[in-house]
Amino acid sequence: MNSTSSRSSAMDGSHREAIAIHGFGSLAQPTRLAAVRHLLAVHPQSLPAGEIARLCEVPHNTMSTHLGILSRAGLISAEKDGRSINYRADVAGFRGLLQFLSQDCCRGRPELCGDAFDLPSQIIATEPTEKCMTPAFNVLFLCTQNSARSIIAEALLEKIGRGRFRAYSAGSNPAREPVPEVIERLTALGHDVSHLHSKSWDEFRGPDAPRMDFIIALCDAPNNQFCPDLGTQFVTGAWPLPDPAQFTGSPTERTTLLNELYAMIRRRIEIFTSLPFDSLDRMAVKARLDEIGDTTRVSP
Secondary structure: HHHOOOOOHHHHHHHHHHHHHHHHHHOOOOHHHHHHHHHHHHOOOOEEEEEEEEHHHOOHHHHHHHHHHHHHOOOOOEEEEEEEEEEOOOHHHHHHHHHHHOHHHHHOOOOHOOOOOOOEEEHHHHOOOOOOOOOOOEEEEEEOOOOHHHHHHHHHHHHHOOOOOOOEEOOOOOOOOHHHHHHHHHOOOOOOOOOOOOOEHHHHOOOOOOOOOEEEEEHHHHHHOOOOEEEEEEEEEOOOOOHHHHHOOOOOHHHHHHHHHHHHHHHEEEEEEHOOHHOEEEEHHHHHHHHHHHOOOOOO
């Protein structure tokens, strides 16, 4: 090796060392270490700063400084989602740190380290090569009491999207049980209702809860009904629909209104499940989801 090549190799080595020192130094702080671990846990999904702060149990106003340090170290990346900024683990940067540690491992005998420097297979497998979304998807339907609209949506998606979608439902102030008339109509229409029950949105906040791809609010917001904060780490949509609890009239009239509501939800779910997810990015899916909820565009 000539002197020029030697100097170049030494400079490359020094540069890699400087990057590694910066990277490891950024992790030498409890909050930043926790933030990276949380982001790796949800990869390839991203999280907003507020959610990362909540997971790390630190004030929101201190999180931006930590995220800036991690970003400059090449361990996370920032991406715009509308007016907010989300953060995603940079697996390439994380892998670079591990490779730096392992390149001279055990004096040329890396087998002594076993799989200590292997990235978890699920992280490698989910390294995003494109921004399009592909099924199967977890979908959570929300309404205030989780007793009618969201129950119908859950039953319909399970039937229409079988194999490609997994349906869930919850409420911000759940009732003790679904509306009996709703269960009767779903049974009459051939749905399995044995597992349908009213439950709280809180059941889907814990670490063991299924991770959602879509959260769709069915609350009738114009009539002073409000759903819980959905966050920004999911693709969200709003499909405001009338509340069967407000239906009046004779049993026959109520059944007619319930059938109309069922048809509204079915039509929206049919459009939703037919979207070309493999050719749409997250922003495009979000736009299409909101279009489906626009009552001026979708008729029963």
